[in-house]
Amino acid sequence: MSTIKMTVNGKSVSAEVEDRTLLVNLLRDTLNLTGTHVGCDTSQCGACIVHIDGKAVKSCTVLVGQANGANITTIEGIARGDELHPMQAAFRDNHGLQCGYCTPGMIMSAIDIVNRHHGDLDEQTVRHELEGNICRCTGYHNIVKSVLDAAGRMKVAQAAE
Amino acid sequence: MYETIYHRPTSLADAAALFAKAGDATYLAGGHTLIPVMKQRLAAPSDVIDLGRIxxxxxxxxxxxxxxxxxxxxxxxxxxxxxxxxxxxxxxxxxxxxxxxxxxxxxxxxxxxxxxxxxxxxxxxxxxxxxxxxxxxxxxxxxxxxxxxxxxxxxxxxxxxxxxxxIPAKAAYSKMRHPASRFALTAVFVAKTKSGEVRVAATGASSSGVMRVPAIEQALTANWSASALDGITVSSDGLMEDIHGSAAYRANLIKVMAQRAVADAG
Incomplete structure (x- = not known):
């Protein structure tokens, strides 16, 4: 057992857990943040993606000890109160989800993609960058549209700040 | 995953000392092979020593x-x-x-x-x-x-x-990616050293791991161009055979990937 201390969605948390605990299990089972999903559990599908110190990472393949002291952001931590994050809003407006299972991972990945490319994205780049996130419903078409739409919105939002 | 003890040393000496002291330790780097293998219970180290913060x-x-x-x-x-x-x-x-x-x-x-x-x-x-x-x-x-x-x-x-x-005079890597796993179905790295030696290595092909490809090295030593490989046949002996491709398919991929790599290297 170890004491794990981290910042999750801006709040300091501390938990006493077994060393073999995966980050995704700490988030879901201990902290009740069940927005982060477990899909394949083999680091292929991306449903479990969260940000560790700003980087989109598959939390089913991270031991809690590796994330000890880190700053974690999950899907629950990106809206500002009632105001959706621009990426969430774009997914809603563009019908970027069907069953919704992959969506939290898609959105966390997509925010990282927009940040890394400073909002300068085209369709081909988005499709390439999303290769670590699997969706079995949409055929990706509206997901790509959502990310491109959000890239524009995030640029505008950043410029306004 | 079986129980394990996680360590995060901050120096190489500490990491090696932890390994020596533990019963059946393993080192952890990014963890994207080790952790899946531990989850499948194919590995059960007593101690996991994280090298990522050194x-x-x-x-x-x-x-x-x-x-x-x-x-x-x-x-x-x-x-x-x-x-x-x-x-x-x-x-x-x-x-x-x-x-x-x-x-x-x-x-x-x-x-x-x-x-x-x-x-x-x-x-x-x-x-x-x-x-x-x-x-x-x-x-x-x-x-x-x-x-x-x-x-x-x-x-x-x-x-x-x-x-x-x-640092080589010329080098390039050409990869046929498996679209789901993104591992190499076969990939080839070609290099020409500053002294003119040609070295070619293929991965994803041989069942004993990465290998050099002498037939391609000889042809490229004589003539560094994609077309120099047109008449080459790579032997399929010892190459992997699985649901994704036969040994003969991989042998041909070695040649095609080498040609693409040489073209990319210029």
Whole structure:
């Protein structure tokens, strides 16, 4: 057992857990943040993606000890109160989800993609960058549209700040 | 996953000492092979020693005629390195076609080499560029390092600290990616050293791991061009055969990937 201390969605948390605990299990089972999903559990599908110190990472393949002291952001931590994050809003407006299972991972990945490319994205780049996130419903078409739409919105939002 | 004890040392000496003290320890780098294997209960180390926070193991530099990448440098940091791009752009290209963005944030070059998966990417670059692998106890030449499927010259407890790639005159990497796993169905790294030696390594093809391809090396030594390989036949002896492709298919892929790589290298 170890004491794990981290910042999750801006709040300091501390938990006493077994060393073999995966980050995704700490988030879901201990902290009740069940927005982060477990899909394949083999680091292929991306449903479990969260940000560790700003980087989109598959939390089913991270031991809690590796994330000890880190700053974690999950899907629950990106809206500002009632105001959706621009990426969430774009997914809603563009019908970027069907069953919704992959969506939290898609959105966390997509925010990282927009940040890394400073909002300068085209369709081909988005499709390439999303290769670590699997969706079995949409055929990706509206997901790509959502990310491109959000890239524009995030640029505008950043410029306004 | 079975129970284990996690350690996060901050120095190489501490890491080696923890390993020596533990019953059945393993080192953890990015964890994107080790953790899935532990989850499947195919590995059950008593202790997991995380090398990811040891500052001496992170960084990229160019010294003289070599690009040196320290072992715990992540794929992402390699793709972002202006020095690596200037020195050996083929290594940066190889890194961008490895895994996916989330995996590239975690995976490390040292972890990939220590694991020596038969379809991993870096072993091809290390063998083709005749790189030297530095550990906490010695230096190992590429030809001696890879010892077959998932097997290397590393002794228990030994830690890769850096990889030194001699900067070549020309080099390129061409990969047929498996679309789901993103591992190499077959990929080829071609290099021409500054002294004119041609070295070609294929990964994803042989059932005993990364291999050099003498027939292609000879043809490219005589004539460095894609068309020089038109008449070459690569033997399918010892190549992998699975649901994704036959040995003959992989043999042909070695040639085609080599041709594409030579064209890319210019």
């Amino acid at each position: 500052k001496d193991l992170i960084g990229i530099e160019v010294t003289g005629d070599a690009l040196i990448i320290k072992a715990a440098t992540t794929y992402y940091d390699i793709t972002q390195s202006a020095e690596a791009k200037r020195a050996i752009p083929a290594i940066v290209h190889l890194t961008t076609v490895l895994g996916d963005p989330a995996v590239r944030y975690r995976g490390t070059i040292g972890g990939s080499l220590a694991n020596n998966d038969p379809a991993a990417d870096y072993p091809a670059a290390v063998l083709a560029l005749d790189a030297t692998i530095t550990t906490n106890t010695r230096e190992i030449k590429a030809a001696d390092f890879f010892q077959g499927l998932m097997s290397t010259a590393l002794q228990p407890g030994e830690i890769i600290t850096a990889v030194s790639f001699p």
